[in-house]
Amino acid sequence: MKKLLLATALLALSGGIAAAQTVRLGTEGAYPPYNFIDDAGNVAGFERELGDELCKRAGLTCEWVTNDWDSIIPNLQSGNYDVIIAGMSITDEREKVVDFSENYIPPADSAYMGLTADADIKGGVVSAQVGTIQAGYVAESGATLLEFATPDETVAAVRNGEAAAVFADLDYLAPFVKESNGELTFVGEPVPLGGGVGMAFRDSDDELREKFNAAIKSMKEDGTLNPLITKHFGPDTKLF
Known part of the structure; x- marks a missing residue:
């Protein structure tokens, strides 16, 4: 019915x-x-x-x-x-x-991704896409927020050393970790948001x-x- x-x-x-x-x-x-x-x-x-x-x-x-x-x-x-x-x-x-x-x-999880599992996500520089709930979360976390217009730039910031980690949707970051041959890894536990x-x-x-x-x-x-x-x-x- x-x-x-x-x-x-x-x-x-x-x-x-x-x-x-x-x-x-x-x-x-x-x-x-x-x-x-x-x-x-x-x-x-x-x-x-x-x-x-x-x-x-x-x-x-x-x-x-x-x-x-x-x-x-x-x-x-x-x-x-x-x-x-x-x-x-x-x-x-x-x-x-x-x-x-x-x-x-x-409601899904967000996650941190860095070059090492001990990347400083509490007091270091963390990249996120501008205008996202992840950027808002980082801004209030105690870390230094580094914002970019596109998600690709947030990942590039980790690879080139501008940021200790990127914070984004776990589903977006998972392929980067999987395809990086160990270069990239998740940091800490997933964070439910939104x-x-x-x-x-x-x-x-x-x-x-x-x-x-x-x-x-x-x-x-x-x-x-x-x-x-x-x-x-x-x-x-x-x-x-």
């Missing part, structure tokens, strides 16, 4: 294919496995697959737009796109300026947000979201 009611709600929200509207999805395109640009120059990754499926379920025609992370919320507010789907953690601070969908990634990852909307777009909420709920309830998460993040990632 729950699935029948949800399917009915989705149909009502979508209004049919004839009434489909074009929705612009804003993402960074630089944060694998969430999102990245493939060899053909297209947005790819977990959120590309997820976003396309959500648009299909909601009866929406969607276009992808890329935007630098440090201005991704201002450009949503100014109308350059309609939704942010960019590995954005749900936080109370961000809720003051945007409205979030329900999460499509459960309320999961969701889509961000302007405060005035309640109807659009509810369309995507219904689509996210349908993927959770029919069992298709967890396999998609596992496909991109591996078998050890947290699931719903």
